[in-house]
Amino acid sequence: KNEVEQSPQNLTAQEGEFITINCSYSVGISALHWLQQHPGGGIVSLFMLSSGKKKHGRLIATINIQEKHSSLHITASHPRDSAVYICAAGGGADGLTFGKGTHLIIQP
Amino acid sequence: EAGVAQSPRYKIIEKRQSVAFWCNPISGHATLYWYQQILGQGPKLLIQFQNNGVVDDSQLPKDRFSAERLKGVDSTLKIQPAKLEDSAVYLCASSLWTDTQYFGPGTRLTVL
DSSP states (O other), rough: OOOOOEOSSEEEEETTTTTEEEEEEEEEEEEEEEEOOOTTOOOOEEESSSEEEEEEEEEEEEETTTEEEEEEEEESGGGGOOOOEEEEOOOOOGGGEEOOOOEEEEEO | OOOOOEEEEEEEEEEEOOOEEEOOTTTTTEEEEEEEEOOTTEEEEEEETTTTTTEEEETTTTTTTTETTTSSSSSEESSSSGGGGGGGEEEEEEEESSOEEEOOOEEEEOOO
């Protein structure tokens, strides 16, 4: 069974700062997902990646398959980026294993 | 494109009562997932359907939880009888096959 660890659990930063959230998993996977969850519960899928790097706007996700590690970066952070960011590893017939999430607060 | 729909959004019941949640996935998505998310934790998969067949229900507490997706489209998740520890957000997600999952808004259940 895959184990997914995220760090940090909580992160408070000032507007404009560069943010990094890390995710490690224990078992080789077919894909890794980064999700964003706002207060109220709705979850939005940000990225699904199996190698290299993906970029969408101010968000960048990277994955190192050999090291079983992924990072989510936010450039020029803004208060509207405040949310819980969840890493989920796996996919396919094995389903996803979710981390506990990183609670990010961006202060103006 | 319409997203994943869930209802109700909120439900408050007393322990030992029954409750049902409904999910309508994105049109054309073969795979449907039900997750339970307890406060402060990541979502936990309860059951995964592909069309109307069950792919994985290993973490579904089958003594009290049941789910169905009879026509391979909508799905219902039922809890009978509810316990205090069932208080959580129940998330439905769908995907074309086993790729990117799209999540619904969730149903927040409070069991008193």
